[in-house]
Amino acid sequence: MLRGTVTSSVWSTKRVEGIPAGAFLEVELDGGARLIAFDVLGSGIGERVLIVQGSVAASWFPAQKSPPIDALIIGSIDETV
Amino acid sequence: MLRGTVTSSVWSTKRVEGIPAGAFLEVELDGGARLIAFDVLGSGIGERVLIVQGSVAASWFPAQKSPPIDALIIGSIDETV
Amino acid sequence: MLRGTVTSSVWSTKRVEGIPAGAFLEVELDGGARLIAFDVLGSGIGERVLIVQGSVAASWFPAQKSPPIDALIIGSIDETV
Amino acid sequence: MLRGTVTSSVWSTKRVEGIPAGAFLEVELDGGARLIAFDVLGSGIGERVLIVQGSVAASWFPAQKSPPIDALIIGSIDETV
Amino acid sequence: MLRGTVTSSVWSTKRVEGIPAGAFLEVELDGGARLIAFDVLGSGIGERVLIVQGSVAASWFPAQKSPPIDALIIGSIDETV
Numbered sequence: 001m002l003r004g005t006v007t008s009s010v011w012s013t014k015r016v017e018g019i020p021a022g023a024f025l026e027v028e029l030d031g032g033a034r035l036i037a038f039d040v041l042g043s044g045i046g047e048r049v050l051i052v053q054g055s056v057a058a059s060w061f062p063a064q065k066s067p068p069i070d071a072l073i074i075g076s077i078d079e080t081v
Numbered sequence: 082m083l084r085g086t087v088t089s090s091v092w093s094t095k096r097v098e099g100i101p102a103g104a105f106l107e108v109e110l111d112g113g114a115r116l117i118a119f120d121v122l123g124s125g126i127g128e129r130v131l132i133v134q135g136s137v138a139a140s141w142f143p144a145q146k147s148p149p150i151d152a153l154i155i156g157s158i159d160e161t162v
Numbered sequence: 163m164l165r166g167t168v169t170s171s172v173w174s175t176k177r178v179e180g181i182p183a184g185a186f187l188e189v190e191l192d193g194g195a196r197l198i199a200f201d202v203l204g205s206g207i208g209e210r211v212l213i214v215q216g217s218v219a220a221s222w223f224p225a226q227k228s229p230p231i232d233a234l235i236i237g238s239i240d241e242t243v
Numbered sequence: 244m245l246r247g248t249v250t251s252s253v254w255s256t257k258r259v260e261g262i263p264a265g266a267f268l269e270v271e272l273d274g275g276a277r278l279i280a281f282d283v284l285g286s287g288i289g290e291r292v293l294i295v296q297g298s299v300a301a302s303w304f305p306a307q308k309s310p311p312i313d314a315l316i317i318g319s320i321d322e323t324v
Numbered sequence: 325m326l327r328g329t330v331t332s333s334v335w336s337t338k339r340v341e342g343i344p345a346g347a348f349l350e351v352e353l354d355g356g357a358r359l360i361a362f363d364v365l366g367s368g369i370g371e372r373v374l375i376v377q378g379s380v381a382a383s384w385f386p387a388q389k390s391p392p393i394d395a396l397i398i399g400s401i402d403e404t405v
Contacts, residue, residue: 001186001198001233003172010084012131014122015156018141024082024131030196034111036082036131041176050174050186050198052232055217055298055379058137060180060230068141068155070133071082074230075177091246093293095284096318099303105244105293115273117244117293136217136379139299149303149317151295152244163348163360163395165334192358203338212336212348212360214394217298218382222342222392236392237339253327255374257365258399261384267325267374277354279325279374301380311384311398313376314325 002051003077004029006043010036018067025073027051037071048077083132084158085110087124091117099148106154108132118152129158164213165239166191168205172198180229187235189213199233210239245294246320247272249286253279261310268316270294280314291320326375327401328353330367334360342391349397351375361395372401 004027012024022040027049029035037051050073052060057072085108093105103121108130110116118132131154133141138153166189174186184202189211191197199213212235214222219234247270255267265283270292272278280294293316295303300315328351336348346364351373353359361375374397376384381396 001200001231003188003198010131011159012156013159015131016121016141016153019155026084036084038082040178050172050177052230054232055136055140056220056228056230056232058140059217059220059228060178066137066140068133068137068153069082070135070137072178072230074181075174078173078175091293092321093318094321096293097283097303097315100317107246117246119244136298136302139302147299147302149295149299149315150244151297151299163362163393165350165360202340212334212339214392216394217379218390218392218394221379221382221390222340234340234392236343237336240335240337253374254402255399256402258374259364259384259396262398269327279327281325298379298383301383309380309383311376311380311396312325313378313380 002029002053004049004051006045006047006049008045016068018065020061020067035071037073038069039073041073041076043073043076049073050075050077083110083134085130085132087126087128087130089126097149099146101142101148116152118154119150120154122154122157124154124157130154131156131158164191164215166211166213168207168209168211170207178230180227182223182229197233199235200231201235203235203238205235205238211235212237212239245272245296247292247294249288249290249292251288259311261308263304263310278314280316281312282316284316284319286316286319292316293318293320326353326377328373328375330369330371330373332369340392342389344385344391359395361397362393363397365397365400367397367400373397374399374401
């Protein structure tokens with residue numbers, strides 16, 4: 001998994017079929033790279049998150065046919081006290 | 082997902098069987114790297130797009146046997162006003 | 163596989179369903195990069211470990227539906243005498 | 244997909260079972276990196292080619308059990324006039 | 325596929341279940357990066373080898389359940405005369 005911080009939302013109206021309910025969020029990974037991850041947790045700007053990549057992101061969805069998603073936010077990282 | 086800008090078309094007449102209807106487009110990713118993505122949306126030069134990579138790109142196609150495609154444009158990014 | 167050293171634990175209370183029993187551990191790979199790997203072996207801070215990435219990490223789990231895990235610690239590296 | 248130029252053949256007599264008919268070709272990718280791709284098109288030295296990577300390369304083969312191939316030349320790039 | 329040279333063995337006594345018979349070998353890839361590949365060919369230190377990565381490495385094994393292996397040596401590269 002990779003760790004990063006949500007920086008913004010990405011909107012795509014013209015898109016292929018099969019994208020589930022959720023949001024595309026831009027995440028700045030620790031180290032500085034950026035990617036777009038799919039979010040089903042309602043993550044907000046500035047939130048620290050864990051991301052899985054690859055077919056595992058698509059397989060998480062319950063649909064019989066996996067959606068075209070290759071990065072998924074699987075959790076919010078707890079603040080360390 | 083990765084984000085980039087379509088820069089040109091790529092043509093391949095001599096190719097393996099099983100490539101579906103659509104276009105090979107060169108995309109310059111944010112950051113400067115380039116890859117060739119498959120497009121079924123009619124994306125044009127200069128269009129900002131979202132791309133999935135890996136087996137997820139192939140699995141999107143409805144055919145029983147997934148095509149030899151490892152990068153797919155899944156959406157056009159809305160202009161931010 | 164990649165080789166690295168466990169550096170810390172990562173906690174995530176707000177997370178998607180389907181994450182199995184185990185721990186998220188931060189690992190510093192040989193070379194300096196960092197990733198978060200899932201651990202079912204009880205690996206400790208400072209332990210040298212082997213990690214698999216990608217869908218193989220998820221497929222290891224016995225559940226019928228693979229969990230959203232893309233990096234798994236598969237072994238502890240024996241100290242060389 | 245990645246784009247590159249075939250630079251040489253690679254021969255492996257001692258190898259695992261299950262590798263199909265075809266050739267291992269070294270390809271220099273645009274940007275300078277090199278990888279070994281499997282070729283079923285009879286591509287020659289100097290030819291410009293499109294390559295898929297990952298499980299998609301193996302899934303293309305019609306055999307019931309996918310071969311241990313993770314990069315496949317899927318087409319020759321047409322010369323632009 | 326990637327090409328590299330076997331540099332050492334890696335031993336792991338404490339490990340997850342499901343790892344098949346064979347050896348973990350450290351390989352220095354052309355270019356200088358290092359990874360740990362699984363070997364079933366009896367490859368030796370200094371041998372030049374071809375490696376597949378990802379789920380394809382696991383799928384090669386005949387077991388019904390793929391092992392947690394994401395890099396496999398598929399052949400030894402013939403010396404060029």
